[in-house]
Amino acid sequence: MRPSFASFPLAATRLAAAGLAALALGACGDDGGGDPDAPAPDAQVDAPTDAGTDGGFVAPTMLSETGLYSDIGAKTIAAGVVEFRPRWELWSDEAVKRRWILLPPDTRIDSSDMDFWSFPVGTKLWKEFVRGGDRIETRLLQKIGPDDENASWFMVAFQWDGGETDAVAVPGGVVDDQGVNDIPDRAKCRQCHGSNRNPGVGLGFSALQLDYDAGAGGMDLARLVAEDRLTVEPTGAAPYFPLPAETGAPVIEPALGYLHANCGGCHNPRSDVAMNTVPVQLRLLTAAEHRSSWAVTPTYETAVNVLATLGSAGSHLVRPADTAQSAVYNRLNRVGALQMPPVGRELVDPAGVPVIAAWIDSLPPP
Ligand code: HEC
Ligand code: HEC
Known part of the structure; x- marks a missing residue:
């Protein structure tokens, strides 16, 4: 059973959203104010x-x-x-x-x-x-x-x-x-x-x-x-x-590639988002030291089994075998407040969400 984001306790979500709005404004002066369509x-x-x-x-x-x-x-x-x-x-x-x-x-x-x-x-x-x-x-x-x-x-x-x-x-x-x-x-x-x-x-x-x-x-x-x-x-x-050819590659590579393309533009080590707001990195890097196994990719090092710092969409960024507590999954799988990416889409990606879910479900518990 994979609860949708809407099933998070409403009060907690609202509280977090208010805090986040302030944070997002502080972090990105280019966000253009409250109304995302303005x-x-x-x-x-x-x-x-x-x-x-x-x-x-x-x-x-x-x-x-x-x-x-x-x-x-x-x-x-x-x-x-x-x-x-x-x-x-x-x-x-x-x-x-x-x-x-x-x-x-x-x-x-x-x-x-x-x-x-x-x-x-x-x-x-x-x-x-x-x-x-x-x-x-x-x-x-x-x-x-x-x-x-x-x-x-x-x-x-x-x-x-x-x-x-x-x-x-x-x-x-x-x-x-x-x-x-x-x-x-x-x-x-x-x-x-x-x-x-x-x-x-x-x-x-x-x-x-x-x-x-x-x-x-x-x-x-x-x-x-x-x-x-x-x-x-x-x-x-x-x-x-080449990305790691380890066991699980057919499930892992599409997921990490998806996050690289859809999230890595902001969540990368050279971005103000990662440096000033949230340290999560979802971009793959070319250096061999970041590709010799999945475990050394920035995605694994900064997201898998890592607690979510903003605590609004799940306890962890990625919690193995638990999409409900994985903020990466929940923020992808929703529209509106807290959605990721925060701009550029108004619909949930029906093909992308299952790719991320399959990867999270495949991860061994810590
Ligand atoms: C346009 C830049 C941008 C893109 C692209 C983007 N993010 Fe974010 N992300 C942010 C900002 C800014 C914050 C902090 C404000 C907030 O939480 O909304 C954030 C926060 C988050 C958080 C909260 C981290 C925590 O510790 O609680 C998660 C999880 C997240 N993003 C996941 C994603 C995922 C998954 C994608 C791709 C599907 C993505 N982001 C794409 C800018 C971006
Ligand atoms: C949600 C984040 C986001 C927003 C907003 C966005 N882009 Fe992009 N853009 C991307 C990503 C990621 C790619 C590469 C992946 C792809 O093309 O599917 C891309 C690709 C492109 C490309 C092809 C060249 C390249 O970088 O690969 C052009 C041109 C482009 N964008 C122009 C724009 C312009 C102009 C705007 C504003 C009117 C804009 N984009 C808004 C994320 C964004």
Whole structure:
């Protein structure tokens, strides 16, 4: 029997939620206040929207200005733009997503920190969201300045018109687009992609997420190495950073990969969330010392059999064979207050939740 989050004692939950709201506000000044759907003030949180930075950057107002397509009507992707897919995906409320990258010619990704790549100026990344067969929005991350501070990255979503002829920038986001899902405002992009959360800003285009065989012509880590696109190359051959092949791998790896993609952007050792708020780390790391067994992964070291510090959604972060007392499970398996991730979704992931449950149920009691 796996009780839903709603069965937690109401008073305790309410109490904890009140405390948490205060904590969350203190921890992340970019959270934009109480109403999660309220558009956040643009200027304080993002790169400039007008000319004046190093490259004379002017914020695009239409998707057709960003260089993704050579012919947006025919949906022809421009030369030099390459599609990719992270091996573990973020759950985005049933949206089917496609992603592309443009690395400027003759540039390399600074991979001296293999877990947090730094992209060359001029890099553009796009992600398209399709629901019910219709293009809804396409998001852009563009590196416009030399470092990885927030001002060096421009982030915005473009909302497609009904005829899918073009998409218009919506810096303030759209609440309940098509009556269903929100398009995040620019401050919300920062909650996951901000350099204070994730140095390097890109999330899916990363070493571990690309260390799989994407097939002929696909974009993966081996191709980046072959095309000499990394300043520091991993040694050996793909997979360069294999995860433990121990017993249980078929149950454990999908769960830890899921947490890596859906949670690791904030719960990682370089994030203000892990440094200032809650020490839980749900991101896998490339170093061999963090991959030689499951027990040495940050996920196991900081979550399994570890007491929850905020004590609001279960006694432990992950309590073996006890989802009801596992905050990681309970926060994933709910919508609204205390949900995780706190932004970017309004539905529970019906495929992801059982993956996490199967892993927790498989863990031996301490
Ligand atoms: C809930 C956290 C979250 C929010 C909010 C969010 N993203 Fe992302 N984004 C991710 C994650 C995780 C990935 C990689 C996994 C995937 O694509 O499935 C990603 C991938 C992307 C990519 C593909 C490149 C890459 O990093 O892999 C782009 C482009 C992107 N996001 C842009 C945006 C923009 C622009 C916004 C705001 C309008 C935004 N995102 C809001 C978490 C988020
Ligand atoms: C956008 C950043 C962000 C993402 C992504 C995110 N979290 Fe969190 N998480 C936070 C913040 C901030 C807090 C502290 C405030 C709170 O508890 O709500 C937190 C707190 C938690 C806690 C409470 C820890 C404790 O000791 O009680 C758990 C458990 C948790 N997150 C799990 C997850 C899981 C599981 C995912 C992925 C499914 C996830 N988080 C994704 C930002 C994030």
